[in-house]
Amino acid sequence: QVQLVESGGGVVQPGGSLRLSCAASGFTFSSYGMHWVRQAPGKGLEWVAFIRYDGSNNYYADSVKGRFTISRDNSKNTLFLQMNSLRAEDTAMYYCAKAPGFSYGDYWGQGTLVTVSS
Amino acid sequence: QSALTQPPSASGSPGQSVTISCTGTSSDVGGYNYVSWYQQHPGKAPKLMIYEVSKRPSGVPDRFSGSKSGNTASLTVSGLQAEDEADYYCSSYAGSSKLVFGGGTKLTVL
Numbered sequence: 001q002v003q004l005v006e007s008g009g010g011v012v013q014p015g016g017s018l019r020l021s022c023a024a025s026g027f028t029f030s031s032y033g034m035h036w037v038r039q040a041p042g043k044g045l046e047w048v049a050f051i052r053y054d055g056s057n058n059y060y061a062d063s064v065k066g067r068f069t070i071s072r073d074n075s076k077n078t079l080f081l082q083m084n085s086l087r088a089e090d091t092a093m094y095y096c097a098k099a100p101g102f103s104y105g106d107y108w109g110q111g112t113l114v115t116v117s118s
Numbered sequence: 119q120s121a122l123t124q125p126p127s128a129s130g131s132p133g134q135s136v137t138i139s140c141t142g143t144s145s146d147v148g149g150y151n152y153v154s155w156y157q158q159h160p161g162k163a164p165k166l167m168i169y170e171v172s173k174r175p176s177g178v179p180d181r182f183s184g185s186k187s188g189n190t191a192s193l194t195v196s197g198l199q200a201e202d203e204a205d206y207y208c209s210s211y212a213g214s215s216k217l218v219f220g221g222g223t224k225l226t227v228l
Contacts, residue, residue, distance in 0.1 A: 035217075037164075037219075044121070044207060044219060044220070044221045044222040045156070045158075045164065045207050045209070045219040045222070046219060047209070047216070047217035047218065047219060050215070050217070057215075059215040059216065061216065095163060095164070097164075101152075101169070101170070102152075102211065102215070102217070103150075103152035103153075103154060103169070103170070103209070103210070103211040103217065104152075104154040104166060104169040104170075104209070105164075105166065106166050106169070106175060107166075108163040108164050108165070108166075109163060110162075110163050111163060
């Protein structure tokens with residue numbers, strides 16, 4: 001069965017950095033694009049970034065472009081999100097999602113919480 | 119890109135049908151047949167219910183259906199059950215390799 005397990009969240013000061021991971025199993029990771037989607041406490045979902053199956057192209061929301069970098073290691077079935085220059089408004093639960101097509105995620109992890117606070 | 123517009127709440131009694139709308143523009147909902155719907159129970163991850171406007175993933179009951187007219191997409195839940203009470207989010211491809219979500223609708227089963 002498909003499993004996605006996020007890790008790497010925590011408390012970080014404004015301006016700091018954090019690297020999230022998403023360990024995938026139960027499917028051929030190297031054949032699928034992947035999304036990061038976040039959800040601020042008590043708020044709705046916000047798309048963050050997408051990476052193609054082979055890592056050849058990455059796409060970002062305007063709110064994180066230039067600060068966040070999505071990447072993947074297909075040999076280790078792992079997705080990453082490097083987050084730099086973090087702001088209070090980046091505080092959220094971060095989910096990774098398997099993407100058979102760019103427009104949707106059919107399986108989601110349970111999320112990892114990022115809190116940006118001094 | 120601006121968020122898609124959803125009503126904050128919707129409700130219905132068990133066995134009834136309820137429809138949740140998702141309004142965008144010609145640059146997102148109206149421009150592509152790439153609307154998805156997600157169900158999220160409190161403290162849980164989102165679950166895909168509908169993709170590409172009206173397609174249902176394996177395992178999703180056929181009580182859930184999706185449609186689109188112009189710039190507005192809709193999710194209809196027929197034969198409401200207690201376990202359908204959750205938050206529902208729409209999303210759409212918005213061009214230029216971007217995705218946009220709606221603000222979410224809290225569905226209450228009375």
